Amino acid sequence: MKISVIGCGYLGAVHAASMAQLGHDVIGVDVDKAKIEALAQGKAPFFEPGLPELLIEGVESGSLRFSTDIADARDAVIHFIAVGTPQQKSGTGADLTYVNGAVDALLPHLKAGDLVVGKSTVPVGTAERLAAIIEPTGAQLAWNPEFLREGFAVKDTIAPDRLVYGVRQTSESSGNPDESSAVALLNEVYAQAIANETPLVVTDFATAELVKVAANAFLATKISFINAMAEIAEVAGADVTELADAIGYDARIGRKFLNAGVGFGGGCLPKDIRAFTARAEELGRGESVAFLKEVDAINLRRRDRVVELVVDALGGSAYRKKVAVLGLAFKPDSDDIRDSPALDVAVRLHGLGAHVVATDPEAIANSRIRHPQLTFGSTADALEGADIVVVLTEWKEYRALKPVEQASVVQGQIVVDGRNCLDVAAWRSAGWRYIGLGRR
Numbered sequence: 001m002k003i004s005v006i007g008c009g010y011l012g013a014v015h016a017a018s019m020a021q022l023g024h025d026v027i028g029v030d031v032d033k034a035k036i037e038a039l040a041q042g043k044a045p046f047f048e049p050g051l052p053e054l055l056i057e058g059v060e061s062g063s064l065r066f067s068t069d070i071a072d073a074r075d076a077v078i079h080f081i082a083v084g085t086p087q088q089k090s091g092t093g094a095d096l097t098y099v100n101g102a103v104d105a106l107l108p109h110l111k112a113g114d115l116v117v118g119k120s121t122v123p124v125g126t127a128e129r130l131a132a133i134i135e136p137t138g139a140q141l142a143w144n145p146e147f148l149r150e151g152f153a154v155k156d157t158i159a160p161d162r163l164v165y166g167v168r169q170t171s172e173s174s175g176n177p178d179e180s181s182a183v184a185l186l187n188e189v190y191a192q193a194i195a196n197e198t199p200l201v202v203t204d205f206a207t208a209e210l211v212k213v214a215a216n217a218f219l220a221t222k223i224s225f226i227n228a229m230a231e232i233a234e235v236a237g238a239d240v241t242e243l244a245d246a247i248g249y250d251a252r253i254g255r256k257f258l259n260a261g262v263g264f265g266g267g268c269l270p271k272d273i274r275a276f277t278a279r280a281e282e283l284g285r286g287e288s289v290a291f292l293k294e295v296d297a298i299n300l301r302r303r304d305r306v307v308e309l310v311v312d313a314l315g316g317s318a319y320r321k322k323v324a325v326l327g328l329a330f331k332p333d334s335d336d337i338r339d340s341p342a343l344d345v346a347v348r349l350h351g352l353g354a355h356v357v358a359t360d361p362e363a364i365a366n367s368r369i370r371h372p373q374l375t376f377g378s379t380a381d382a383l384e385g386a387d388i389v390v391v392l393t394e395w396k397e398y399r400a401l402k403p404v405e406q407a408s409v410v411q412g413q414i415v416v417d418g419r420n421c422l423d424v425a426a427w428r429s430a431g432w433r434y435i436g437l438g439r440r
């Protein structure tokens with residue numbers, strides 16, 4: 001199929017490369033010249049395992065091209081909209097400037113029979129509004145939310161765990177021609193996943209839009225739930241990781257996303273729960289998702305708690321103490337620092353007068369641009385003479401640190417495990433004072 005992908009950020013670049021890998025003829029379009037130049041040379045503009053290989057393969061075979069000119073999308077039949085929907089600068093709702101801009105730019109190049117497919121996360125009601133703009137050209141709109149996780153983005157795109165198509169439903173019966181042609185085109189795009197019997201939900205625009213925010217709201221709630229239990233465990237002398245194991249054995253609950261720690265961050269969960277709350281309020285149903293404000297508040301309190309634990313462990317003040325911060329990315333296997341709890345904690349400790357030396361396998365360059373006031377270095381630089389070690393992203397290299405070997409390097413043998421990812425017994429038996437979140 002001839003496919004265009006409008007927006008080559010995180011979602012779009014991975015989507016374009018994955019579609020080419022699946023055998024489609026793909027053109028990726030973005031207004032960012034530097035990004036397009038890099039992608040056209042097969043270079044990934046961000047860290048994502050597996051992406052560089054796909055880009056090189058696609059670009060070299062000619063099945064994957066990139067352009068800054070949206071007119072180059074005109075030969076495509078399917079046009080994916082994969083631009084960002086960041087949090088508004090003044091407010092908590094989603095900023096739809098890029099989505100609206102992409103549709104406006106694409107409009108003169110659309111032809112009858114084309115299918116525009118929204119992938120961006122949008123407030124419910126957006127697709128209906130955009131369909132009214134697109135349909136007069138003879139093209140159709142579908143909403144096909146994306147559930148990819150950073151670090152697993154290629155796998156999640158090529159072999160998703162489910163597909164959701166939101167299509168125009170013009171009658172009660174599912175036999176209307178618009179619906180079936182949009183579904184048929186999407187089935188052709190995702191032929192491999194369909195052949196592998198990937199669960200498929202065909203629904204209306206509003207449900208498809210809501211599926212995405214509901215999924216992220218649920219995941220965020222699950223994390224804040226366990227972090228709330230961590231708060232209680234801290235005062236009750238209980239251990240939240242054992243509690244998570246025990247409740248996680250109940251198949252209805254499940255152990256995944258029950259890791260208590262410094263909380264969630266990234267480009268999706270925090271902004272999506274805020275945008276969902278803002279949209280529900282606009283729809284007069286703010287009370288239905290009022291709990292998401294609490295989910296957000298619990299999440300942000302975990303950052304305060306880590307700072308508090310570090311200061312307490314240092315005897316009441318971090319001033320002039322050397323703090324080794326291990327991890328800056330919002331999660332491992334990513335260089336993404338958007339709304340990263342790790343980076344936030346590092347900045348706050350620096351603000352308290354600590355000599356923070358921060359490290360991360362992939363996210364130093366991005367962190368330095370955002371916070372040049374911090375000192376960055378290797379893991380060895382961070383640990384050398386440190387008064388305290390704070391683990392904030394659970395990269396495998398930090399989980400694999402040998403407490404005995406590190407003991408001679410540091411000044412103070414205190415470790416704050418902001419991700420509950422270290423082997424407590426090993427660190428304690430090596431003489432360290434181990435402080436986890438919600439742990440005894």
Ligand code: UDX
Pocket residue numbers: 146147148149150151216219223256257258259260261262263264265266267268269330331
């Ligand atoms: C998320 C959704 O998982 C994905 O389906 C959606 O498409 C985009 O948003 P992502 O932002 O890549 O994906 O990260 P995710 O793996 O969900 O982690 C989000 C944050 O939650 C990270 O900061 C992570 O450290 C944190 N987290 C996750 C926890 O604190 N505890 C957990 O148990 C799990």
